[in-house]
Structure formats: C-alpha cells, structure tokens
Amino acid sequence: MDFQAQLRAGLLRGEWTTGQRLPSIRKIATSRRVSHHTVVTAYAQLVSEGLLEAQQGRGFFVSNWASATDQPPVSETSEAADPLYKLLQAPPGQIKLGCGWLPLPWRDTDALAKAVRKTARSGQSALVEYGDIQGYLPLRKQLSVHLRKHTQIELSPNQVLTTLGATQALDLVSHLLITPGDHVLVDEPCNGNLIKLIKLYGGIPLGVPRLREGPDIASLDRLLQAHKIKAFFCNSTYHNPTGAGLSPQVAFRVLKRAIEHEFLIVEDDVYGDFCPGTRQTFAELDDLDHVIYIGSFSKSLSASLRIGYIGCAPHLMGPLRHLKLLTSVAVPGFCERFVNTILADGTYTRHAQAIQRQLMTHQKLGQKALRKYGWNFEIEPDGGMFLWIEHPDIEDLSDYIERLEARGILLMPGSSFSVSQDFRAKTRINVAHLTKDIAHYFDTKGAALR
Structure with missing residues (x-):
C-alpha cells in the first residue's frame, strides 16, 4: 500500500481525531521515509477528497468528513431491505442473478466505444449546452424510422419525446394520467417499482394475470365490470x-376494450x-389514439446512458413536454447524439x-439447466432475459434466497412483483447471468447450499 493509501x-x-493537526510535510516525510513531493501530493489529494483541510500558515487538519466517510448510510431500514436496492447497490463481486439488465461484457464493445469518440468529435456543443426539451430532432427522426422498421408503428418525430430512461417516461405518464382514487390496471406479476409509482400519485393498482400470449382477457373483463379504469400499464x-x-x-382484444371503456x-x-x-405491439394497431408507447435504450446499451422515449398522440405531447421541462428540462444532449449516431x-x-x-442461446441453456433440477416455469420464452420459476417442493423461497445471498448470489423474491397475489413460491431469473458455475446452486437436493 502506497503512502497516500496508508x-x-x-x-x-x-487514527487522528476531527480537528487534529497532522505532522508537517517535512516531519512526516522523514518519519515515513518518503519524498517531500509524495507527501505534498498525498495531502493535496486528501484535501480534494474532503478528508483534510488546509489552513494557510498553520498546516493540515482532519476534517469533519473524515470520521463520517466510512459510516453506513443513514437509511439502513426499509430502503436497504428492498431487494431491488440490494441489486443496484451490490458490490461488483456479487452475482446479480435477479437483476433486469445485461452482463457488462455484453455491452462494453469496441463498436460502442468508437461511437462515443465519434459523437464527442462531432457534437462538442452538446457537452455544455441544454438540449432540445422535446429531444434532439435528428434522434427523434431516427426513432421514427427505427420503430417503423421493427414494430410497424407509424409516428412522426413530433410525436416523440425523449426521456431519462423508461423510468422517467413512466413517471411523466403517471403524473399526467393518474389522480388520487383512480383505478389503474397493471400486469400481475409486474415491475414492483411501477406499483409503487402508481400509489405515489394516489392510484389504486389492480392486477391482470399475465398469460403466455398476453393479459388474461377473462380477468380483464371482470375488472372492467367492477371498476372505472383510467389506464392499463402493460x-x-x-x-x-x-x-x-x-x-x-390478445393485443386486439385488449385494445378493443380500451376503446369501449375509454381507458x-x-x-x-x-x-x-x-x-x-418484428414484434407485436398495441401501438401499431391503434395509431396511438388509445396507446402511449414507451421504449428505452438503457436495457440494451447502458444502464447509465438513461435514454428512453415516449410516443403519443399529438394532444398529449404538450402536457408531457411541460412536465419534462419542470422536472428535468432536457435529456443530456451528448447521450441523445450518441444514440442518434449508432x-x-x-x-x-x-x-x-x-x-x-x-x-x-442462454434461454435454452438456462431452461435446460433449471428443468434438470426440477424447477418449473409455465412460460418458456424463446428469448429475452427472464424466467419466472418455482419448485414443486418449496412453498416459500425466502429461506432459499437468503442462503443464495450468503454465497453472493442475489435474486428478486416473487413478492417484489405482486399486486395482490401470493408469489412467495416464485422468483425471477435473469438467464443472461446464469452460468454453469451458478446453476448447480439450484440443485435443491445437492450439497451446494448446505
């Protein structure tokens, strides 16, 4: 360990108390047998980190921050216990098997790095100026082309609003649509943060069971008979x-009910x-009259890039753009130009x-490995990241998940995805992170977890 690290x-x-004066540069250089330059550099760096304070003519003193730096976060209760919080804040050595993003090596490519350099050379003003509130126009044009090519959604650039990932997109739409007491439909199971977001704006989330080909129409009809629905997040x-x-x-039948029941x-x-x-969407069937479409590049490119977008009817664009102005002004222009470039x-x-x-490939291998150890999944995706699994011998996976966590493997319990159903026997697996070395931990009769 070098002198600065020591x-x-x-x-x-x-070792020194708050406010205590450290030895002079000459004295500590002599006692630690390092050069004068090494001490000067170390003291300067620690001042910049807030651990030391320099007082002219007096020397260097231990700052108030030094004793607080290694303390645990103040919020060690509900936030730290949240499974998603654990996944997001987990140290690099842990295996985030229940996460919702791709492994780092899948995204850290030379091609993307080259595009970053190209963007930096061609759009230097984007590094310092505010971007367009609605979004960088060339990117909005590219998004129109991209959606037409892969989804058959037809929309003009004026119907596109860029956002700080899908998270902000969902927040803006929720803010616009939901008033206290509104009944809002969601998939069941679904993204737990979405449930919390709807409740944050006073909405009452109601779950529609998710089947292999989409929402359960029979359950949807029962909910529509019982409640006036404001929106269906799906x-x-x-x-x-x-x-x-x-x-x-199924897409057509859900859309038909949205038109009939005015949600x-x-x-x-x-x-x-x-x-x-190409993939099936609600938006391509409707010309965005009864659909607000949300997409993102955070999942496929970079979790820190935070580029998402909303496609909507023209009369909704003004209110959404105004909300974006109030809450974030604009998406960083460099990020928008980077996505436009690629x-x-x-x-x-x-x-x-x-x-x-x-x-x-990982879906096939992951399903094969888990099935070998007796795990079940009603839906067998042909791609994507997720498997929703359960084991016939385990009614509650809580203890199993805790034992995996003790070995540095993090999962999301089924309860994190629940609106009203009991999902204690289920958990979400991200097959992109499931390797042979991890798979043997799912042998419930083996010795790996004992």
Missing part, C-alpha cells in the same frame, strides 16, 4: 418478470429490441442482433 486508511480508521415484449409475449389476437394503454416495450424481427450508422442494429442471439 494515510487515507489511517484517517478513515480514526409490457408487450418479453414481459417482466415472466418473459411472456403478446399475440395479435389508455401505456405500453411499456423496454425489452422490445431483444426480439429478433442508429444512423447501423451500429445499434448489429449490437442488438448480437444480444438477441446470445439471449436465445
């Missing part, structure tokens, strides 16, 4: 967490680009096709 570690351990492609799809027949379908298609070829030159298409092939 000094930092000593400060964090509390995954279309590779549903989270079951991996289910959407057939043309909007909020189509969350963030996993759509994992689907090879859409325009074909880099994204090639990248997406490679991901699609990998996911199809």
Whole structure:
C-alpha cells in the first residue's frame, strides 16, 4: 500500500481525531521515509477528497468528513431491505442473478466505444449546452424510422419525446394520467417499482394475470365490470418478470376494450429490441389514439446512458413536454447524439442482433439447466432475459434466497412483483447471468447450499 493509501486508511480508521493537526510535510516525510513531493501530493489529494483541510500558515487538519466517510448510510431500514436496492447497490463481486439488465461484457464493445469518440468529435456543443426539451430532432427522426422498421408503428418525430430512461417516461405518464382514487390496471406479476409509482400519485393498482400470449382477457373483463379504469400499464415484449409475449389476437382484444371503456394503454416495450424481427405491439394497431408507447435504450446499451422515449398522440405531447421541462428540462444532449449516431450508422442494429442471439442461446441453456433440477416455469420464452420459476417442493423461497445471498448470489423474491397475489413460491431469473458455475446452486437436493 502506497503512502497516500496508508494515510487515507489511517484517517478513515480514526487514527487522528476531527480537528487534529497532522505532522508537517517535512516531519512526516522523514518519519515515513518518503519524498517531500509524495507527501505534498498525498495531502493535496486528501484535501480534494474532503478528508483534510488546509489552513494557510498553520498546516493540515482532519476534517469533519473524515470520521463520517466510512459510516453506513443513514437509511439502513426499509430502503436497504428492498431487494431491488440490494441489486443496484451490490458490490461488483456479487452475482446479480435477479437483476433486469445485461452482463457488462455484453455491452462494453469496441463498436460502442468508437461511437462515443465519434459523437464527442462531432457534437462538442452538446457537452455544455441544454438540449432540445422535446429531444434532439435528428434522434427523434431516427426513432421514427427505427420503430417503423421493427414494430410497424407509424409516428412522426413530433410525436416523440425523449426521456431519462423508461423510468422517467413512466413517471411523466403517471403524473399526467393518474389522480388520487383512480383505478389503474397493471400486469400481475409486474415491475414492483411501477406499483409503487402508481400509489405515489394516489392510484389504486389492480392486477391482470399475465398469460403466455398476453393479459388474461377473462380477468380483464371482470375488472372492467367492477371498476372505472383510467389506464392499463402493460409490457408487450418479453414481459417482466415472466418473459411472456403478446399475440395479435390478445393485443386486439385488449385494445378493443380500451376503446369501449375509454381507458389508455401505456405500453411499456423496454425489452422490445431483444426480439429478433418484428414484434407485436398495441401501438401499431391503434395509431396511438388509445396507446402511449414507451421504449428505452438503457436495457440494451447502458444502464447509465438513461435514454428512453415516449410516443403519443399529438394532444398529449404538450402536457408531457411541460412536465419534462419542470422536472428535468432536457435529456443530456451528448447521450441523445450518441444514440442518434449508432442508429444512423447501423451500429445499434448489429449490437442488438448480437444480444438477441446470445439471449436465445442462454434461454435454452438456462431452461435446460433449471428443468434438470426440477424447477418449473409455465412460460418458456424463446428469448429475452427472464424466467419466472418455482419448485414443486418449496412453498416459500425466502429461506432459499437468503442462503443464495450468503454465497453472493442475489435474486428478486416473487413478492417484489405482486399486486395482490401470493408469489412467495416464485422468483425471477435473469438467464443472461446464469452460468454453469451458478446453476448447480439450484440443485435443491445437492450439497451446494448446505
């Protein structure tokens, strides 16, 4: 450990108290047998990190921050216990088997790095200026082409609003549509954060069971008879967490009910680009009269890139754009230009096709490995990331998940995806992270977890 690291570690351990003066540069250089330059550099770095304070003519003193830096976060209760929080904040060494994103090596490609450099050279003003509130126009044009090619959705660039990932898109739409007391339909199971978001705006979420080809129409009809529905938030492609799809027949029947009962379908298609070829959407059947479409590049490109988008009817664009102005002003212009670059030159298409092939392979291998150990899944996706699994011998997976966590393997319990049903016997697996080395932990009769 070099001198700077040793000094930092000593400060964090509390070897010096808050406000204590450290030895002079000359004295500590002599005692630690390091050069004058090494001490000057170390002190300067630790000042910049907030561990030391420099007082002119007096020397260097331990700051108030030094004793607080290594303390645990204040929120060690409900937030730290949230399974999604654990996944997002887990250290690099842990295996995030229940996460909703791709492994890092799948996305860290030379082609994407090249596009970053190309964007930086050609759009330097985007590094310092605010972007277009509605979104970078060339990107909105590319998104129109992209959707027409892969989904048959026809929309103009004026019907596209860029967002900070699908998370902001869902937040803006929820803010616009939901008022306290509104009944809002969601898939069951579904994204747990969506349930919390709907409740945050005073909505009452109601679950529609998700089947192999889409929402359960019989259950949907019963809910429509019992309640006035404001909106239906629904995954279309590779549903989270079951991996289910959407057939043309079911899409048409759901849309027909949206028209008859006057509610909007909020189509969350963030996993759509994992689907090879064209895919079924609600939006292509409706010309966005009763559908708000949400897409994202965060899942397929980078979780930190935060580029999503909304496609909607013209009369909704103004209110959504205004909400975006109030909450975030604009998406970082560099990120928008980067996505535009890789859409325009074909880099994204090639990248997406490679991901699609990998996911199809991992789905087959993952299903085979889990079935070998007796795990069941009603839906067998042909691609995408997710498997929604259960074991006939385990009624509650809580203890099993805790034992996996003790070995550095993190899962999302089924309860995280529940509106009203009991999913304690289920969990979500991300097959992109499931390897041979991990699969043997799912042998419930083996020794791996004992």
